[in-house]
Amino acid sequence: MILRALFWISVVAILMPREPDLGLGRPGASTPAALLSSVQSLLAPGKAAGALPATLPDVTFRSLADVKAEIDEARRERNAHHNG
Secondary structure, three states, rough: OOOOOOOOOOOHHHHOOOOOOOOOOOOOOOOOOHHHHHHHHHOOOOOOOOOOOOOOOOHHHHOOOHHHHHHHHHHHHHHHHHHH
């Protein structure tokens, strides 16, 4: 019985996939140099290495006060529409 259990454990271990295929390539295949070059390509030329990428939209960096004002305006418009 122990031999049968060892047999099936080894069969499952052999047939089990080693890593998931998510379509992203092999994990760990990229080198640190490749990662660094891809990060540097996102940065705008002439800026420091710690600068934010120029491709990010401005809406990402809105202040909390701007967001709160936008929510309040939407509520006022909705209330005016329902009461109106």
